[in-house]
Amino acid sequence: MKIITAQQTKALDAHTIAHEPIASIDLMERACRAFVTWFTQRFDNSHTVGIVCGTGNNGGDGLGIARLLQGWNYAVTVWIVRGSVAESNDFKTNLERLKNTRIKILEITEAPECSVFAGSDVLLDAVFGSGLSRPPEGVYERVITCINATATRRIAVDIPSGLMADQPTTGACVEAHATVTFQLPKLSFLFPSSHRFVGDWAVVDIGLNKNFIRELPGDHFLLQQKDVRKQVKKRSTFDHKGTYGHALLVAGARGKMGAAVLSSRAALRSGVGLLTVHVPQTGVDILQTAVPEAMLSIDAHSDFYTALETADRFTAVGIGPGLGKSPETVKALKKLLENFQHPMVLDADSLNILAENRELLHLVPPGCILTPHPKEFERIVGSWQTDFERLQKQKQLAAQLNGVVVLKGAYSSIVGPDGKVYFNPTGNPGMATGGSGDVLTGILTGLLAQGYATLAAAQVGVYLHGLTGDLAAGEKGMNSLIASDLIDFLPEAYRRLG
Numbered sequence: 001m002k003i004i005t006a007q008q009t010k011a012l013d014a015h016t017i018a019h020e021p022i023a024s025i026d027l028m029e030r031a032c033r034a035f036v037t038w039f040t041q042r043f044d045n046s047h048t049v050g051i052v053c054g055t056g057n058n059g060g061d062g063l064g065i066a067r068l069l070q071g072w073n074y075a076v077t078v079w080i081v082r083g084s085v086a087e088s089n090d091f092k093t094n095l096e097r098l099k100n101t102r103i104k105i106l107e108i109t110e111a112p113e114c115s116v117f118a119g120s121d122v123l124l125d126a127v128f129g130s131g132l133s134r135p136p137e138g139v140y141e142r143v144i145t146c147i148n149a150t151a152t153r154r155i156a157v158d159i160p161s162g163l164m165a166d167q168p169t170t171g172a173c174v175e176a177h178a179t180v181t182f183q184l185p186k187l188s189f190l191f192p193s194s195h196r197f198v199g200d201w202a203v204v205d206i207g208l209n210k211n212f213i214r215e216l217p218g219d220h221f222l223l224q225q226k227d228v229r230k231q232v233k234k235r236s237t238f239d240h241k242g243t244y245g246h247a248l249l250v251a252g253a254r255g256k257m258g259a260a261v262l263s264s265r266a267a268l269r270s271g272v273g274l275l276t277v278h279v280p281q282t283g284v285d286i287l288q289t290a291v292p293e294a295m296l297s298i299d300a301h302s303d304f305y306t307a308l309e310t311a312d313r314f315t316a317v318g319i320g321p322g323l324g325k326s327p328e329t330v331k332a333l334k335k336l337l338e339n340f341q342h343p344m345v346l347d348a349d350s351l352n353i354l355a356e357n358r359e360l361l362h363l364v365p366p367g368c369i370l371t372p373h374p375k376e377f378e379r380i381v382g383s384w385q386t387d388f389e390r391l392q393k394q395k396q397l398a399a400q401l402n403g404v405v406v407l408k409g410a411y412s413s414i415v416g417p418d419g420k421v422y423f424n425p426t427g428n429p430g431m432a433t434g435g436s437g438d439v440l441t442g443i444l445t446g447l448l449a450q451g452y453a454t455l456a457a458a459q460v461g462v463y464l465h466g467l468t469g470d471l472a473a474g475e476k477g478m479n480s481l482i483a484s485d486l487i488d489f490l491p492e493a494y495r496r497l498g
């Protein structure tokens, strides 16, 4: 699913109007209907509804929604905020269509008292949509403050008023509990800083031209199950374990062998043919007992990673979970980076080592996957002011390393060297538990070893990993979810993609 800019949305609306063809007001009616369908499935008509409308097309949507809801016997009150915005044609038409209805329409022309919106069970925000071009001021700013001061449920039409779709937001903004957006999500919905404005968001289809969307230029995408499914490799009758590669995981130190166990199990469940785990001596019995399917490569040191004979025979290497950062480990990582020519997954302490020994960044072979969480990412690239800047830094790092950078969190972003960004929709806060990332490292290493191209491995792996989290949360609940559960649900997650 492509994520397009506000400017492109305008062009898309215009194209649909011209080529479907459909009158602009009828397209607005379709948007209103789609919103109302969403709304009526969640709030029955015992709820009183307040709708705060601007005078542009977002306000026009608000008026159309008012009429349709009234048709379903909701008690509706409309406020029209009149500031500097000229009435759009479709706003005018929808205002005309409210004549002879029972809907109460109140006008706001100057800064109101904040009690103005009290009394509705649900308040819809239709002041500004994707046409917002600068921070709201004057009466608009005050109205937004008042909307936020209501104790009711706040639902934004298309986008919370004040939120910029594809630039940092600096001014007042509606803090919606939910946002119902038209056709495609906006880029800013996928950033952590927008969550307090957007709330839970849903996309409703309003039939904008799909061919035109496909042809629009764009670097931002939301992964969808059907796209990921296409990339999953199918097994064939005469395949053998050699077909599925030999992965090496370098993970675990004294007191952190669990990280090695989790990533090993995940690599095996991801379908790798053979798995070798390089562990310090302290980890031998733990690994052999916990993961009998894995072979071991045993370090000369009792407690942490100091050297690896050769990695030549492996088709992919994953390194980092529970590794520690001792000087000998730093040297060993350097040697591995210098000598290993196949794709690698770099996670956790191997990323921290790269951050502290920046000269090693130049040794990272092309086609690697780095999987930092935001703190690890900051250690490598420095801090950022806005999530847009953070994304820019992610693109720069992926280009610099000629690899893929996965920035983990809600809507993990996967960025390749060409700067294209794929946001992952699966996963949930239940996965915010120690070891979840180690499982991802195992999955990604297993996929790379099986011959998945770097970007495909990242997309399939991150999507699958989030899906295991969603399946696990469905059964165990988010509070009790632990990283081992993710591995237990990997078979079912795979089946869903089969």
Ligand SMILES: NC(=O)C1=CN([C@@H]2O[C@H](COP(=O)(O)OP(=O)(O)OC[C@H]3O[C@@H](n4cnc5c(N)ncnc54)[C@H](O)[C@@H]3O)[C@@H](O)[C@H]2O)[C@@H](O)CC1
Pocket: 013, 014, 024, 027, 028, 029, 031, 054, 055, 056, 057, 058, 059, 061, 084, 085, 088, 127, 128, 129, 130, 131, 132, 133, 134, 135, 136, 137, 140, 157, 158, 159, 182
């Ligand atoms: N045919 C269409 O174009 C459709 C449009 N739709 C709705 O139309 C919305 C976009 O409508 P508009 O482009 O009219 O824009 P808005 O309704 O978002 O804003 C109205 C106008 O306010 C002005 N403005 C921007 N920032 C301002 C500020 N800070 N202070 C004062 N004025 C400011 C701009 O000139 C803008 O055009 C979408 O979000 C969606 O809700 C939907 O009805 C679907 C169909």
Ligand SMILES: Nc1ncnc2c1ncn2[C@@H]1O[C@H](COP(=O)(O)OP(=O)(O)O)[C@@H](O)[C@H]1O
Pocket: 348, 373, 408, 409, 410, 411, 412, 426, 427, 428, 429, 430, 431, 432, 433, 434, 435, 436, 437, 438, 439, 440, 465
């Ligand atoms: N709120 C959330 N929504 C979706 N996914 C999440 C959320 N919190 C964490 N995750 C996922 O869980 C994993 C956590 O990884 P990480 O922070 O490295 O954990 P650890 O170091 O404990 O293994 C990441 O893949 C991340 O995307």
Ligand SMILES: [K+]
Pocket: 058, 125, 126, 127, 128, 129, 156, 157, 158, 159, 160, 161
């Ligand atoms: K809005």
